[in-house]
Amino acid sequence: MDASAGGGGNSLPTAGADGAKRRVCYFYDAEVGNYYYGQGHPMKPHRIRMTHALLAHYGLLDQMQVLKPHPARDRDLCRFHADDYVAFLRAVTPETQLDQIRSLRRFNVGEDCPVFDGLYAYCQTYAGASVGAAVKLNHGTHDIAINWSGGLHHAKKSEASGFCYVNDIVLAILELLKLHEVGNYYYGQGHPMKPHRIRMTHALLAHYGLLDQMQVLKPHPARDRDLCRFHADDYVAFLRSVTPETQQDQIRALKRFNVGEDCPVFDGLYSFCQTYAGGSVGGAVKLNHGHDIAINWAGGLHHAKKCEASGFCYVNDIVLAILELLKYHQRVLYVDIDIHHGDGVEEAFYTTDRVMTVSFHKFGDYFPGTGDIRDIGHSKGKYYSLNVPLDDGIDDESYQSLFKPIMGKVMEVFRPGAVVLQCGADSLSGDRLGCFNLSIRGHAECVRFMRSFNVPLLLLGGGGYTIRNVARCWCYETGVALGHELTDKMPPNEYFEYFGPDYTLHVAPSNMENKNTRQQLDDIRSRLLDNLSKLRHAPSVQFQERPPEAELPEQDEDQEDPDERHHADSDVEMDDVKPLDDSGRRSSIQNVRVKRESAETDAADQLLWLMCAQRCDGNRVAAEHTKGTEPVADGVGSSKQTVPTDASAMAIDEPGSLKVEPDNSNKLQDQPSVHQKP
Ligand SMILES: [Zn+2]
Ligand SMILES: [Zn+2]
Known part of the structure; x- marks a missing residue:
């Protein structure tokens, strides 16, 4: 010096x-x-x-x-x-x-x-x-x-x-x-994960005119206590406090939490986590309250573990969103079409029969190494984890020859109340880190198929490292969610030069070899369908539509309704908030909250990217029901008054991943006072 x-x-x-x-x-x-x-x-x-x-x-x-x-x-x-x-x-x-x-x-x-x-x-x-x-x-x-x-x-x-x-x-x-803005977070020079792709996606949505057809919402940042519903307290505290300048003083913590290489410390890391997790949890809340489809392309970071970052993922927004959905739905289905195994989500729900996870991924000498077809879940969760191992160069036809029969069977036997679809775009042809050969149409066919069941659907992003194709794919899939076929000729937009020389929405897949033989695909399909048939007759499966009354815990009146902050965006939804004894005081606090949040929403140049699509073509969709799949009877509206407000208090037999103790009051310290109950 x-x-x-x-x-x-x-x-x-x-x-x-x-x-x-x-x-x-x-x-x-x-x-x-x-x-x-x-x-x-x-x-x-x-x-x-x-x-x-x-x-x-x-x-x-x-x-x-x-x-x-x-x-x-x-x-x-x-x-x-x-x-x-x-x-x-x-x-x-x-x-x-x-x-x-x-x-x-x-x-x-x-x-x-x-x-x-x-x-x-x-x-x-x-x-x-x-x-x-x-x-x-x-x-x-x-x-x-x-x-x-x-x-x-x-x-x-x-x-x-x-x-x-x-x-x-x-x-x-x-x-x-x-x-x-989520697009401005920056993992560092040369890092393949570029949040900028979310901003490019958003620009395409705007210029294709899709933003006018959805409710576009700015997510509330997830709070410490929201993240701690899955993640360990000390891990969350570390993510909150670490900075690029101070990280050298915390070498042991960096190692312990696997932060530093694939998952670098960058400026604004914690608010990035809060933002993408808040989008997915907010999307789940919207589905719980009656939206048909919610989209958060910034989410889908499926590798994060309870106390460990992994594969560019710090907090697992998917697990948090599923926990939110479990407040209203007895069974939630998770489907993962990222090229990498959805290990963080599978692990979190490996021993429960309330969440089924299905991952389609490249398997064999490939990150993260898990996802063997023989990994099927454990204990009560046996047969509730499905792994579909694939090889290089898989094309649309081969992929759908597995996806549709398997997912059709899953919908038939598991009958989820809500579906979470992780749409990682690194399974597209030409991805910088991937080795599959899917077209955007082939990838989006998974969205189209899952949407056809007319079950509340949360669409999330995930991997995707050739960012011009990621933006193309998620834009097209937003169109699929809305029931619109988009023109191939791309409208002019602020990132137009990324999409040359053709300036089209679709790109041709390559002529790479498809290493998945017909025989291999047939074997995989029959093994997985066989597992699913065991699930159908497994004694632990009880197809009750919601928890019996006796299992419902009393609502803890000392805790704020964690949904409540999500209600502030409309008067109608404010009415859902259960009245408390001190109702006069409560409503004045809510008014403060509404003002505060609408002020945030109006701030200049804020990017909005949590999108909720209210389905307007129910008849047509109902007609697309796959044969053999019965409509799901989960009446979200009618269950609103009886469901518990905190999934962590529900009878989910998964002690490893789910916190069962109530929030410590000291976690509230850094929350704005309007978020605390008087
Ligand atoms: Zn991936
Ligand atoms: Zn001057």
Whole structure:
């Protein structure tokens, strides 16, 4: 550390006054000093070059990452500025400006803000540097980012002012505000898991016009106590506290919780977990309250264990969502079409007959290594875990030759009250980490098939590492959920360049070899159907539609209804909240909550991505019922008044994974006071 560290104003930028290392990046484009506002004009970009020379000769450039900015593109500038103003800045030149007197006046260009050679490139450079600096801060790779060419604070939306043309500050702030969008979390350079794919998916949904056909909801972040319904307290506390800066002090905890390699510590890790888990649990709540289909493409992180991260997954939103569904449904079915085995979910419910897990995956010398066809569940859960081991290159036809007969039989004999479908897109042809050969239509056929049973359906994301195809797939599958066939020609959108050269929704599978022979597929199918026939006659199976009254625990009035925070998004659903004795006080607290949450929802640039589709074509869907499958009698509406509010108190015989003790009051400490019962 530099000797002057701690000495106040003299400390170098790499050492803060508190002695902590500061990671500084500095944006500089050598061209910027060449721009020239004109003779006699007081604004001289040359000063940036002079500054840079001083930095070099003081030896400061060696202590920072020096970066050449990417020029801001039209669409970047248009995030704040008006399209016609940006088009004008791009087109105007010193030679042609006299033909555009009216535009010059309108945009206040000409006097203080003259037209000069390279004006637009100058704007792109200084704005690109400020936005790039914000990106660096968002990614958490740097603590301080510098752009001495930026700071042009007078520019307005459609007007130049005070030597300023575009407002790089506003643009940088808009970028900083994206930090808590799910698409902005960043596992780190070179890491194949890119939450950005969720934002790309959302853009396609918007431009295909699908957002208008669903209720689009911003999820409530899952709270500590929500995560602790499955995860260990110390693991959750670790995820909450660890940061990229402090992780080196916690080597033992990193090892113990398997955090650091595949599952790196990155900026905002805990809020990322809260967000994607909150989306899946919120989706389950919506299904419990009568929606037909709920979608959370940010969820589906199926590898996370009770006290361990695994395979890019930190908390297991699927297990948490299933626990929520179990409050209302006696039996929940989990189906996993990610190329990897759904080990975290299988393990959590391995010994219960209330959750059946079915995973289709590549098996044999492949992560995570589990998912043998002989793993069928244990104890009461025997025959309630189904594993479908597949080999490289499986195509649509081979896949469906297993999926449909097996899932048809599962629906017939298990008769779930709700279905959770993990739609991991790494089973698509051409995935960066995968080795299957499914088309998007073949993948989506699984969604279409599960939807045809007309049972409440939670659609989740999962793996998927060729992100342009992930976005394509989940967009198409959202269309399937809504009952719409989308046009192959893709509408223009902000990520259009990802989808070239064809700009189509579908991509052709490859001609890779299908290593799954007809014989192998037939053997797998008959073995699994045989297991399912044993389940049908297994003595432990009781097809009761909901727990008998005697098993219902008393509602603990000292605990807040964990559903309740999810009710705040509509008055109608608020009515579902059971009245308490002190009803006057209660309702005033609810009012506070509603205001608080609607304010959050209105915040600028927030990405919404939990989607609930209310099915509007019930007749058609009912007609698609697979033969032999009886309609499920689970009347969600009629059971509302009698179901317990906390699955952890229900008689689920799975001590390994489910917490049975009530929440400790000390877990409430970091919750906002509006979430605590008076
Ligand atoms: Zn000034
Ligand atoms: Zn996967």
